[in-house]
């Protein structure tokens with residue numbers, strides 16, 4: 001971050017940001033993943049740093065450039081991400097921008113799964129991953145003062161995201177439409193609605209950097 005405000009509005013605040021996809025192993029050479037690039041998470045970390053925050057950035061294997069001027073923790077799986085988040089607490093604020101895999105393969109194989117002569121197909125079974133956002137939102141002593149989640153939806157975006165905010169117990173949800181035709185997943189722009197306890201603020205479509213700066217400004221106001 002080149003234009004860090006040393007006396008910015010987030011000076012003295014510690015904020016954790018999760019970002020990127022997670023990878024859930026199938027065997028040593030294969031994994032389950034999703035299309036998250038990590039671009040929105042990196043942009044949010046940079047925007048918070050620019051306002052003077054101390055940021056801990058916990059990221060899955062992302063294509064996006066890493067933010068500059070913060071502590072970076074690299075993880076692969078949802079389980080590892082939860083552990084890294086718990087180790088980082090307490091913090092003043094937390095932004096959960098990661099696209100955490102919802103399921104992991106129950107018994108990942110220690111050796112490469114091979115094709116069989118008979119053509120028998122492998123069967124994968126899944127377990128649900130821990131919900132990191134919900135876990136932290138429901139903490140008693142260590143709950144950050146401000147928790148921001150994301151809601152990636154393809155249908156009924158506002159309704160689903162509003163319900164998600166209540167269900168998980170976070171303060172705000174940044175809702176976005178990730179339908180393939182929007183080009184948002186993996187693209188440079190985002191089109192979000194910020195859902196707070198009493199309103200849904202529809203922001204115009206703008207670059208992921210601009211979304212990050214607007215969100216960081218709102219976070220600064222809330223943590224003042």
Ligand code: CTP
Pocket residue numbers: 018078096097098099100101102129130131132133134148149150151152153164
């Ligand atoms: N999240 C998380 N841990 C998970 C799943 C999601 O911390 N295991 C967080 C994401 O980082 C995001 C928010 O929860 O901030 C919502 O993620 P999303 O995938 O939209 O919600 P889910 O609860 O997983 O619901 P679904 O995917 O079924 O819509």
Ligand code: CA
Pocket residue numbers: 100101102
């Ligand atoms: Ca999910």
